[in-house]
Amino acid sequence: MEDTIAAISTGMTSPGGISIIRISGSQAVFVADSVFQAKKKHRLSSVPSHTVHYGTVCRDGQVIDEALAVVMRAPNSYTREDVVEINCHGGMFVTKKVLEAVLSAGARLAEPGEFTKRAFLNGRIDLSQAEAVMDLIQAKNDYALKASISQLSGRLSEKIREIRICLLDHVAYIEAALDDPEHISLENYVHKLEADVDNIVNNVHNLLKNVENGRIMREGIRTVILGKTNAGKSSLLNMLAGQERAIVTDVEGTTRDVLEEQVNLGGVTLRLMDTAGIRNTEDSVEKIGVERAKKYAQDAELIIFVADSSRPLDNDDYAVMELLAGKKVIVLFNKSDLKTVADRNVLAEKIRQIAGQECRIIDISAKKQTGLDALQENINDLFFDGEISADEEIYITDLRHKELLQEALDSLNLVKDGISCGMSEDFLTIDLMAAYEKLGFIIGESVEEDLADQIFSKFCMGK
């Protein structure tokens, strides 16, 4: 790891603003010096750490861009190596030119995640932070990004560390008492232990509850749009896809062979299933077949039912309603710009009858692009209890963390079982230690035998 690496560290897709080229390694300052000319003619190798310098980036005597160079010397940098960050004016073309200049000056193009890898290997961040960075790199939307940042800043680590300290205190006390009964008494100790374990169980429980939110935020909500022919599914889709910040990608469903499209709605990703069907044929439920519609409805986490307010309800609508039972549903009363023919009270009543649930009905006009705010609000209500404040909560975005938390919770419950069975303290420490270890795996404070494999698979996924 002696070589010096460089890469564009701002997102390639970020429109305008500033782009940053990060250079890290023992030769970072040297490399930067050979492409960067400070206005005041000084060399970066002679400046103190953590200073900003104004100048130009040149290659073969030609000025590429005006830029600011930030010099951070080891070990006080993200990677704990010498780091220079060149802030240039952005625009993909110019940014790439600057990077090329840096590479031609002796740096190697960083592999995906390599800065983080160095930060981790150099002890700058712990494992959970490294993994959060991985999430950060692949975060698909704002909320997941914020969750990653809160994990990155060590909030999860902090929480887990707190719990582990408490567990260790108990184990240490019990062990000390077993070895030195003369000075340390275990009389009535178990009550104190029980109270703390209850408390920890609650804490871990809450962390686990956030796992689901974390997943939804990172992976998006599996959504299906249902409605009869010409209800406006296609125009809704276009309206959603036309959102300014939408990331629209066609993902070939690997297991179900379903075309999936991702749209971003106010920070939450919707994964729309079978959008090709909607676009191409504007199928009615009959046409795509009730069985298929049923299957989508079953798989979906959210059903958006598009009803046409300009036509009376009919059997096609009722057929759709049957699929809504037990699901999170948002009903869009489309074509609100036209004269309302179908009665929304009747619609609500019918859904209550057929699907057995209350639904909120939102007026929307795909044509006039109105009603999206209300849709977004409803989604937040449905999935995040209306509290989607990513920067306040600790979200668990990693499946491995979820499993470890669950295992820790299981061990803690065994401690409680042990207490209620009247097991002596020397048994309780077995499960206390197990919980302690499991939590340690999350923040890399316990040694895991397949850790290297895990890290490598993370670093090599090509992010």
Add this chain to the structure above:
Amino acid sequence: MPNICETYDVVVVGAGHAGCEAALAAARLGMETICFTVSCESIAMMPCNPNIGGSSKGHLVREVDALGGEMGKNIDATFIQSKMLNRSKGPAVHSLRAQADKSEYSRRMRKVLENTEHLLVRQAEVTELIVADGRIQGVKTLSGAVYYARAVVLCTGVYLKAKCIHGDVSYETGPNGLQAANHLTKSLIENGIEVRRFKTGTPARVDKRSIDFDKMTEQFGDEHIVPFSFSTDPESIQKDQVSCWLTYTNEETHRIIRENLDRSPLYAGVIHGTGPRYCPSIEDKVVRFADKDRHQVFVEPEGLYTNEMYLGGMSSSMPEDVQFAMYRTVPGLENVKIVRNAYAIEYDCISAVQLRPSLEFKKIAGLFAAGQFNGSSGYEEAAAQGIIAGINAARLVQGKEPLVLDRSEAYIGVLIDDLVTKESFEPYRMMTSRAEYRLLLRQDNADLRLTKYGYEAGLVSEARMNEVRRKEQQIREEIERVKTVNIGTGSSVQELMRRYGSAELVTGATLAELVKRPELSYEALEPVDPERPQLRADVAEQVNINLKYEGYIERQIRQVEHFKKLESKLIPEELDYMKISGLRKEAMQKLDKFKPGSIGQASRVSGVSPADISVLMVYMEQLKNSRRQE
């Protein structure tokens, strides 16, 4: 001047608890063995507490016994009181402790040594190691005599440059006024061995006739005595026992100690060696546990033929007059007469991180070390290392792989692994908390765990091995049976449930399910189990424990599997830690110094963090990858 020059297979230096086990093991494995002692009268001497065993130490004795050692048999033959400690806790922390008749203990062990084939006890002070080409050649004694050997085991205890201190008085002697060994240290250092200085201490011995026992609580032995050795018939050792006595220090005692702290050599800076935290002197306790208004004092007999009593819990290095003053504040000791003063003893020893897990020096092939010389404390810890060093010295001569027990197999494994991987800055004492897998490492199953190793090494007879195999089979069969016997809901069953305050059965249950109930046991269910075979008590005990704590045992076994995975990730000896740039400096240096054999061992080296281990694993993975690509 012509000097004596003899050749042996194995030389053992010292005949304390480590030396005895080492010499016996080597000789019993057919090695021509010579065992040096500064005094033949001090073989297996107990210069401190008059008991064997106790919390976690009892485990060690049983393990030594299962491997074919002598300590268990010796205490079974010479104890005067016996007690199973911690009975109110789980079986993992039950621990056997016996009061010894000190002189009988020593006399019997001497007899065993003197009558063991291939073994010679020799009174002489070893002063020099003979080393050539990184390999031990033999030793030299004070007289200049040379004893060549293929393997040498150092068990010098507390005798190297020993210095006994109380108050401002100090003697350059070993314990009980025995001659110190003042020359060997120099030779060790010349051969590149790093030497350090530790201290330990012992309380006063007092005249029984000067004690008022009415002011103390009598401590009896167990009604039914459990032997240490698996080969001792329990019925053969039931006998009348001698009592110990319990009394307490008080505020007055503590005041005297506090007021005289400046006269304590420990606090006045006269003693430089590091003492044990876990066996502190009374002045240490008063300082460290300042909030305690009293400390226990156990008054224990030193033997049947002496009036000397040991004041357990009040070891000290205070001046003589302070000792008198403080002892006489304790109820029952108001008029006490001291026979031997309490004193602290300082001695040279090594940091055992210079040793491999086989207890052989990394730098000097054929040189082994065991006991207090390795920085441990306690008779049992010494014996445990002694037998392993003795076995491995013999195996080295035989050209066999050493016997290494791991942390999941034995307290001995924990003890040696701790000593050789963790730098300890005080005398190391065994504790149950040091054993991560203690539920599996119980004193009651030491035979089932370890007899096979003693047998394979050649210290345990075929007959005893078969006995253990038979026991294993009986346990297995009975557990299987009990798991299939459905007990029904008959009136006798319900009656039994009521008698034990257990919920009555609604539907039938298997016996195994009922054993798990906290208020019931395998034994309790006998009346409703007509098919039960006649089983020995130790077999029934195993059946009960294995059924009752099945869930816990299974979870612990899973933890062991995780541990074994890390142990099995071997680190090539030639790995250059200095090249692994991700490692912190401290970790780099520590790992380079210790050269751990596996990732598991590396993770226990003090100063190495889990993050370092991650880096190490990542590095080894990279190494593997790049080798694969080559």
